[in-house]
Amino acid sequence: MDYVKAFLIGGLICAVVQIFMDRTKLMPGRIMVGLVCLGAILGFAGVYQPFIDWAGCGASVPLAGFGNTLYQGVKEAVDSDGLLGLFRGGFEASAAGISGALLFGYAASLIFDPKMKN
Amino acid sequence: MIVGKQSIQFEQAVHIINAAGVAGKKEAEGPLGxxxxxxxxDPYINGQTWEEGExxxxxxxxxxxxxxxxxxxEQIRYIFSGDLLNQLIATSFGLMDYNIPIFGLYGACSTMGEALSLGAxxxxxxxxxxxxxxxxxxFGSAEKTFRFPLEYGNQRPFSATWTVTGSGAVILGKEKGIARITGITTGKxxxxxxKDSMNMGACMAPAAADAIYQNLMDFDVSPEAYDxxxxxxxxxxxxxxxxELLKDKGFDISKQHMDCGIEIFDSERQDTHAGGSGCGCSAVTFCSxxxxxxxKKAWKKVLxxxxxxxxxxxxxxxGKSVPGVAHCVIVECE
Amino acid sequence: MTVKTKEEKYNAYVKQVTPTTNMWLNICKAFLVGGIICTLGQLITNWLKSGGLNQEDTAAWTSLALILLSVILTGLNLYPKIAKFGGAGSLVPITGFANSVVAAAIEFKKEGWVFGVGAKIFTIAGPVILYGIISSWFLGLIYWITQLF
Structure with missing residues (x-):
């Protein structure tokens, strides 16, 4: 059941974004920014976390999940550290993902050369 | 002799003495291969980077x-050349060893028309x-300059074109050669x-229509004057x-019209969507x-x-729009 | 009735003659690819959980695993092919974010390790991180204010 939910929900989110992309011709970078902000807002509204608890990776793997992670991080940090938490929480919660992408990305640039499309 | 508003008719035609076209692998696999x-x-054209390759x-x-x-x-007085990269680095680094006086040109993909006009x-x-x-x-240097890194995953719309990897060169002179340039019309x-940079055809078509219309007006000919x-x-x-735009102005060019971008690739087989593009597209199709x-006189007069x-x-x-420009060159057989 | 300018008319005409992609087909492909990537994430998650890892660490490891997978597929030039097929299906998951990081890193290595890879690695990822941090900061600020009362 986990897998069915992950497949259907994850697929559904991507399908909706595809409609949006085809209709608006927005550049992919803008779509990514939009998804992260949307995730943070839905996290703030208290919707996204229960959604992840229910749909699992179907909700956490899309970039909106990254936005939610950022907000949840800020929220927890505010609870424990007050105002200072606003400045700590986001990067603390997303540290693994961002560091991973940067480190693996850098490593890949050491190994691979740009290739032609055909 | 100046003709009309934007044209020149050469009293003595300038001859295209010879021409050469070089191209990449995908172009070699195309209909003109x-x-x-x-x-x-080698996609790097024996260089270390896309730019060196170009x-x-x-x-x-x-x-x-x-x-x-x-x-x-030593026999060449000037080179007129250009490319799509910032500050024309492919032209500078490719041609500096020849020690020939040079004019670097930027006309986006219209550069070959500009080079032929000024050279003539x-x-x-x-x-x-x-x-x-x-x-x-x-292709590699243009994607990197104008769009995304090549490893970046994205979908190209049907209106998108594929930048041609290639270069075309001609020598112009006074003695008889393979063809003659008899006139030019410089576009505005x-x-x-x-604003859609993935639909260059729509950005450039009005400029092409304007230049063709002006050419027909200045020389007072109908489209049938050209093969x-x-x-x-x-x-x-x-x-x-x-x-469609020229039909609105009263000229039907549907019989004569041809497009280098459409000729150079087989869009069905090579998945190039709307066709080829880039300075190299028109240059190499023209030369080759x-x-x-x-x-061989299959065509006698071409615009x-x-x-x-x-x-x-x-x-x-x-947030600026994408204006277009087009430069007409009248080429006739010897 | 509004008077249309020449530009508006032309843009409308262009829209009419430009062939559009088959939207339903694209949606199905995006659904399929996005669904598969998320299911893969679930597979990793369940496997880690069965090993006794807590919720938070599981989520982090899952992200890392998907990022690594995307990096490898990008390096082998396979991710662009998946993206060409899947569209949003490969852009929306965290793997799309990783692809944007590694694609820039590989492409710009020729321009040097500091100003090539170092600076350009953030070309697409930078805005995502920046606006993620800004939006969560503002929302966090609102949360902080609500907690005062």
Missing amino acids: NLFDKTYE ANLQKDAAAIVMEKAKMTP MTVAGGYAEHVIAMASSH IVDYGV RIITGDLGYVGQTILI YILKQIE FLPTGALLSTISFNE
Whole structure:
């Protein structure tokens, strides 16, 4: 059941974004920014976390999940550290993902050369 | 002799003494594949980077055209050349070793038309015995300059074109050669407010229509005066629009019209969507295909007009539209 | 009735003659690819959980695993092919974010390790991180204010 939910929900989110992309011709970078902000807002509204608890990776793997992670991080940090938490929480919660992408990305640039499309 | 508003008719035609076209692997696999003078398996064109590769395309095209015309760099008075990269680095680094005086040109993908026009004017004016007119583009360097890194995953819309990896060069002079340039019509910048950089054909079609219309007006001829009217890289979408725009002005060019971008790739088989584009697209198609048709007199008189979309990543990010430009060159058989 | 300018008319005409992609087909492909990537994430998650890892660490390891997979597929030039097929299906998951990081890193290595890879690695990822941090900061600020009362 986990897998069915992950497949259907994850697929559904991507399908909706595809409609949006085809209709608006927005550049992919803008779509990514939009998804992260949307995730943070839905996290703030208290919707996204229960959604992840229910749909699992179907909700956490899309970039909106990254936005939610950022907000949840800020929220927890505010609870424990007050105002200072606003400045700590986001990067603390997303540290693994961002560091991973940067480190693996850098490593890949050491190994691979740009290739032609055909 | 100046003619009409934007045209020149050469009292003594300027001759295209010889031509050379070099191209990449994908172009070699296309419908014009066996017409090129040299093709490359290596996407880096024997360089270390896309930019070096494109410079090598220019270097080789110039070398081959001089070899074919049995000339040395000392016999060439000027080069007129350009590419799509910032500050024309492919032109500078590709051609500097020849020690030939050079004019670097930027006309986006219309550069070959600009080079032919200025080269022909220079020769006709008596300021040079021989000049080279050339242009180049490279898929990798153009994607990197204008769009995304090549490893980045994205979907190309049907209106998008594929930048041609290639370079075309001709030597212009006064003695008889393979074809003659008898006139030119220099295009204006035309902006219809299209902002979609993935639909270059629509950006450039109004400029092409304007230049063709002006050419027909200035020389007072109908489209039937030309065996072919050949645009640079409008692609399928741009072609439809161009024919429609000229119909509105009272000219039907549907029988004569041809587009280098459509000719150079097999869009079904090669998945290039709207067709080829880039300075190299019109340059290499002109040098390797169009001139051969004119040389063997299959076509007697051709209107060749490379088309350019005038944008940079900066103008695009700053929300500007994409204006177009096109330069007509009248090429006739010997 | 509004008077249309020449530009508006032309843009409308262009829209009409430009062939559009088959939207339903694209949606199905995006659904399929996005669904598969998320299911893969679930597979990793369940496997880690069965090993006794807590919720938070599981989520982090899952992200890392998907990022690594995307990096490898990008390096081998396979991710662009998946993206060409899947569209949003490959852009929206965290793997799309990783692809944008590694694609820039590989492409710009020729321009040097500091100003090539170092600066350009953030070309697409930078805005995502920046606006993620800004939006969560503002929302966090609102949360902080609500907690005062």
